[in-house]
């Protein structure tokens with residue numbers, strides 16, 4: 179085990195509560211992050227992600243609940259316990275680069291070590307090592323103002339890593355960068371986290387980023403946790419319509435349970451007279467109102483003369499995207515999206531077609547309480 183792994187913390191949050199005036203920003207949330215894990219907090223703007231991160235860092239004081247790092251409680255208002263940020267051993271990277279323009283790259287990165295009164299030789303070695311790690315070797319003497327956005331974010335990352343923190347927190351660190359750079363840095367960041375084994379909590383509102391980076395995703399809405407799970411698990415089994423809408427571009431329809439058949443099979447009626455078969459995870463009864471979720475890439479379209487069964491649709495729009503083609507179809511008044519891989523058997527706009535919905539990919543999710 180290398181030094182970083184030994185230092186890596188487990189973070190435990192229990193019943194965390196934070197209000198600003200009468201507005202509850204974080205509403206009684208609990209979760210834990212395992213050693214070496216990369217957890218992403220995902221949710222729409224204003225759902226309480228940044229507040230959660232700032233509470234963990236000690237930049238905000240909670241109203242209630244506990245936060246523990248590596249088993250040691252750092253925040254517990256009922257016991258009047260509050261460890262200040264500089265004693266929590268946490269590295270943070272923000273959306274705004276927050277680096278000092280009047281300093282060189284070296285001095286920016288060395289700053290946390292100077293605060294900790296690390297000796298000169300040790301300091302030089304640590305800064306060099308971490309600049310190498312983030313791909314800035316040879317840039318040490320450059321002025322921070324001369325850097326591009328991507329390079330500034332590397333400096334910010336180096337500064338967060340240089341003192342071997344027990345936990346790394348990221349607040350939308352890539353959202354100020356352009357798309358290409360963002361995608362490149364995303365992969366680098368993930369690789370770096372794997373190599374160092376640093377326990378990380380990463381905040382974003384970008385589902386693509388979350389799915390690619392996370393070992394586990396925590397979906398938040400209105401200050402509450404809606405679902406926690408591995409990216410694939412949440413994608414396939416969203417607990418609510420909100421989660422399905424947020425994590426994917428699935429087809430989602432309100433429906434009524436018409437029949438509960440064998441096993442987990444149900445017959446559903448969608449408003450407007452459509453009927454289909456679907457799979458349920460939770461028990462449902464005839465007459466229940468449910469949502470049905472079908473991912474566009476799980477469905478197939480066939481020319482209408484080449485297929486039996488399925489549902490009659492018309493191709494309204496076809497968007498060729500190289501490796502895949504996106505179709506919008508009209509299923510007797512219902513807009514239904516399909517994504518087809520490859521270039522064989524493309525169907526033209528205006529054509530009739532047959533839509534096949536595999537029952538195992540046609541999933542019922544319980545109606546949302548909110």
Ligand SMILES: Nc1ncnc2c1ncn2[C@@H]1O[C@H](COP(=O)(O)OP(=O)(O)O)[C@@H](O)[C@H]1O
Pocket residue numbers: 198201202203221222223224225226227228229230
């Ligand atoms: N310092 C503050 N004072 C007042 N309201 C705040 C403050 N910080 C955050 N809020 C409010 O708390 C809610 C959650 O904010 P935030 O945690 O920043 O959300 P997110 O990061 O998910 O966009 C928002 O409604 C926001 O306006």
Ligand SMILES: [Mg+2]
Pocket residue numbers: 227228229
């Ligand atoms: Mg935020």
